[in-house]
Amino acid sequence: MAVGGIGSGMTDIYDPQFVKTVFDRCSDRYITFSLICSFGFTERWRQQCVAAMPSPGAGGARGYDLMAGTGEVWPHLLKRFDDIGSITVVDISSGMHRRAMERLHAHRAHRIEFIEDDVLASDLPSESADFVISTFGLKTFNPEQHARLAALIARVLKPGGVFSMIEASDPKGWWLRPLYLLHLKVVLPLIERILLRGAQDFAMIGTYSTNFGNAAGIAATLRSHGLEVEFSKYFFGCATGVSGRKVGPSS
Incomplete structure (x- = not known):
């Protein structure tokens, strides 16, 4: 899928190495920029993503945070489920x-294992997870990659295992949508260009978000793999999410 990207010519913005480069470059400023420019909604949405996830069951649950980024969901996850045994985080960006580990979560390092890899290329063991969570990583995949992700989640979850994912979305039908899109496509790139003198990486994140649409597509794909799925909208559809479980003896 070739679309316009940063620089000249046509660039596949969903190529794993392109995604890695974007997030490696913006990693040092990502936490502050995303919190301020979303007016704090990204933090609230992470909390809501954790709240939407069914309980992973008995203590010592082990699971994956996919496309984990800076790991900002971990405090919410460990607060709600304080008896989680371990979180294995998978992200393509070393930055x-x-x-995540330097600024936010050094004191939780004994419960967190990191895999630096394209999640779709990771050889995660089958039926190895009590839970899977992902916040704001879905937008970096195209529909074909979403299908591969859904298959991966269905494979790695144990019977009765649970999941929850959330992503910034295009709030179609909301009367303030034009202002939302203006903020995403014009204001944020302008802030980055003037104040951060960046390489338009945060503008690229805006492009990913508007291309994504909403989580209805991946909800249907997850259902096609036999998972129970609930689709949710947050703040008039500015974010959407999916949550549910893999049907099995432990359900």
């Missing part, structure tokens, strides 16, 4: 993981 994002370094930021």
